[in-house]
Each structure stands twice: as structure tokens, then as C-alpha cells.
Amino acid sequence: SSGINAEYGYPFKVWAMKDRIYWYYMIELGYYMSCLVLQFYEVKRKDFKEMFIHHVATVFLISMSYVSGRTRIGAIVMVIHDFSDISLEACKMAKYARLTETANVLFGVFALSFFASR
Numbered sequence: 826s827s828g829i830n831a832e833y834g835y836p837f838k839v840w841a842m843k844d845r846i847y848w849y850y851m852i853e854l855g856y857y858m859s860c861l862v863l864q865f866y867e868v869k870r871k872d873f874k875e876m877f878i879h880h881v882a883t884v885f886l887i888s889m890s891y892v893s894g895r896t897r898i899g900a901i902v903m904v905i906h907d908f909s910d911i912s913l914e915a916c917k918m919a920k921y922a923r924l925t926e927t928a929n930v931l932f933g934v935f936a937l938s939f940f941a942s943r
Contacts, residue, residue, distance in 0.1 A: 846900050850891055853903055857883045909938040 861880040864873065890899035916931035 846896050849900055849903070850887065850896060853907075854884065854887050854891075857887065905942045908942050909935055912938055 857880055861877070861884060864877060864880065870876070887899065887903070890896060890902075912931050912935040916928050916935055919925075919928035919931055
């Protein structure tokens with residue numbers, strides 16, 4: 826069959842992880858753990874509780890997929906979710922720079938990419 830078979834060889838190749846996937850996992854895990862910790866040192870926002878729960882859940886899911894050997898499918902899920910973050914961060918930068926029109930366009934791009942990737 827054509828396409829990606831993320832579960833090929835499971836459970837016998839659980840720890841057969843490519844270096845690129847390992848480092849992608851470590852970078853993602855480090856990023857979300859830093860978000861989890863730094864949230865307590867930044868200005869408290871209205872969505873503090875929601876973001877805290879989001880970061881705890883994300884760290885838990887990345888850790889469990891790593892420990893259980895589901896790194897191929899985990900990497901695919903992370904790439905799909907990271908795709909929409911690009912336009913979200915660009916939208917935030919435009920908003921902070923008071924570029925309202927640009928921020929609105931980038932938010933539209935974010936919304937489309939978010940719904941398309943989920």
C-alpha cells in the first residue's frame with residue numbers, strides 16, 4: 826500500500842528511533858516544559874488556567890508517546906499541530922506591533938490552517 830505506515834514494525838521496533846525524531850521530540854518537550862515553567866514568571870493572563878492545563882497535557886502526551894514507543898505517529902501529530910502555530914505567532918507579532926490589518930489577515934490564515942490540520 827502507498828502512504829506512510831507509522832506503526833510498521835510495532836511493537837518489535839519500539840526503540841528503533843531515528844536521531845531526527847529523537848531530537849524533534851526533545852526540542853518539542855523542552856519547549857512545552859519551558860512554557861509550563863515560564864508561565865508562572867510572566868504576566869498572568871486571563872487564560873492562565875487553560876494554558877497551564879494545555880501545557881501539562883502536551884508534556885504528558887509527548888512523554889507517553891515517547892515512553893510507549895509511538896514516536897513515529899507522535900512526530901506526525903506534532904508536525905501537523907505545529908503547522909498552524911507559525912501563522913499564530915506571526916499574528917501575535919503583528920498585533921504587538923499594532924499592525925491591525927496584517928494581524929487580521931494572519932489570524933484568518935491561522936484559523937484556516939488550524940481547522941484544516943485538525
